[in-house]
Amino acid sequence: MIRIDDPDDPRIAAYRAVRERDVVGRGERFVAEGEVVLRLLLGDSSRHQAESVLIAESRVAGLEPLLGAAGHVPIYVASPAVMDAIVGFHIHRGVLAIGRRAPAEDAAALLARLPPRALVVALVGVSNHDNVGGVFRNAAAFGADAVLLDGASCDPLYRKAIRVSVGASLVTPFARGGSGWELLDALADAGFTTFALSPSGELTLEEARPAARTCVMLGAEGPGLPHALMARATTVRIPMAHGFDSLNVATTSGIALYRLARGA
């Protein structure tokens, strides 16, 4: 463990101005926060590498066993005041880490290495960090094999998305980029049946018969999936009460995965 007393110490430069960097991006690195997320980042199921950890001195004793398993990853320890000065705002939980992304792969490469029976989620235009995080949490809870995101959907390794996912976006494989059309092509090429969720879907979720390889595709709340995209998939609706047919997109993913993981 390395004691940090100077907020300008060059060793912890990656932690400076976390919030601003969230907006402009930070290339190959990402920021993880909180004990539960750190445990996943340091664990065997993480697809990404921990580069360093920064914790408040008050958390050291409680995190001892976890930090002992961190191997050669540098652990920086600071007072809460120094930590806040480094980061630029108050870190309630006193636990931060910098991760380094696994090499990116495209949707086709990711789908090619999935098992013959597979369940994946595809997001088109879902730019809200809470929703993307919530979808990953549900994907992990129901054992989905991967998440595909078009280029307009937000980065699952954005700090808030990781936090809302409770770390699931560190463990569930994902590919991000391209258009919804390209995702649909890659899914078809890999033998997936894609169910496009929409309040106007032709089948109810109960009627949808999952295939060996099944994808649940979701659009952003409000606009939903583009009509031209839905015309190329099997559209599926979740029956709702008249006059209030509105579900959050993460909740929708949870209901669809519950049904399709059970039915597969």
Next chain:
Amino acid sequence: MIRIDDPDDPRIAAYRAVRERDVVGRGERFVAEGEVVLRLLLGDSSRHQAESVLIAESRVAGLEPLLGAAGHVPIYVASPAVMDAIVGFHIHRGVLAIGRRAPAEDAAALLARLPPRALVVALVGVSNHDNVGGVFRNAAAFGADAVLLDGASCDPLYRKAIRVSVGASLVTPFARGGSGWELLDALADAGFTTFALSPSGELTLEEARPAARTCVMLGAEGPGLPHALMARATTVRIPMAHGFDSLNVATTSGIALYRLARGA
């Protein structure tokens, strides 16, 4: 419509320091924000009364039909700068309203007036505003008849809870107060079968057979429902992947309501 140019105008006193009042409470009044929520507040399905509306001048033209239906409710119009000065922070959507609560009723009184076939949600210790709002949104989407909340759960008419519910907490009847025990007693007295959701539940959600009057009971994320409370109900689990058995409480409500509304 009444033009407001002075942030200290006594007519709009109810809008001052919205954020601080959120914390200390505002008695019989609540704050609603955004066009979708305002539409529900002014609509026939709202259980509560609109007392006044405050909108940015830029929104007047677009909201004309809605505001025309507001009847005798005063509509205050201000510049964005005056509106921000009144409220104390920036209101992105430029639409606020003050509502007056319907008279409170207790769980027993609410349950007594529900139909013979009814589906309700009960929350115990769910103090997170996003989660309570999300539960109400799902309750409305699946046509649940009411939501019961113990006294430790947060007020569904807190501004953020209303917003996250997309206004559902204005239309779905609820009762709040007392302990989880008292809710369970009131449910039993009214002939409800209560399913207590827990990762360690004895039945899977598929196995749970809804009764004519069914209640889904949920605890806070983390602690969950008290064990002694679960001992008095039928406990139900949503099967999840090994190693990541964690769902958000609002998502859990959505999955349970999807299953039980369909199965009832």
